Amino acid sequence: SQQGEEDPQALSIQEGENATMNCSYKTSINNLQWYRQNSGRGLVHLILIRSNEREKHSGRLRVTLDTSKKSSSLLITASRAADTASYFCATDAGNSGGSNYKLTFGKGTLLTVNP
């Protein structure tokens, strides 16, 4: 079953604009990871934020985590056409209940950056 839900399902912006995607989840987590997937390809790991962290940066990416609201956001600044892809959040519930750190994904946000 899918735990996370990304919002919006699709987002279309112009090159140079910022893109914000949100993720909500249902159960307590150990960490939350964001991935990018280009059409029909494997997933590329973008950033991992642990449950005791509130914000993390990596290049043009900024991720926030609010465990009280069970939500996260991914901000891509100064977007480029090459950022066009699907973006997924994935939660890791740790080893509680024997979950073995497996990831539970949302359905993703399809981002289109127009040149």
Added chain:
Amino acid sequence: DTGVSQNPRHKITKRGQNVTFRCDPISEHNRLYWYRQTLGQGPEFLTYFQNEAQLEKSRLLSDRFSAERPKGSFSTLEIQRTEQGDSAMYLCASSLKPAGEQFFGPGTRLTVL
């Protein structure tokens, strides 16, 4: 290339045939996961190995599915008597730490006719 590799990249088969996929994780990673992704959905967990031991299987993994990881290195996923509903992208991921990043391979896209 030191990333996760998967073979074949594409597989087309007829209903009722058996198929086997292979995953080679990053060499020092002892944790290996299989996921399945259908069109328009995020990946869903199938099974997990720590070294050679299969420690968890999803309810999605019917008895037609079997996975192995002999010697704790590469892993294989076999589907027997394939059905059209098995058509999906099968993704393999590996990680080094219990709560670390999972690195995904390019996937094997299975089409069952």
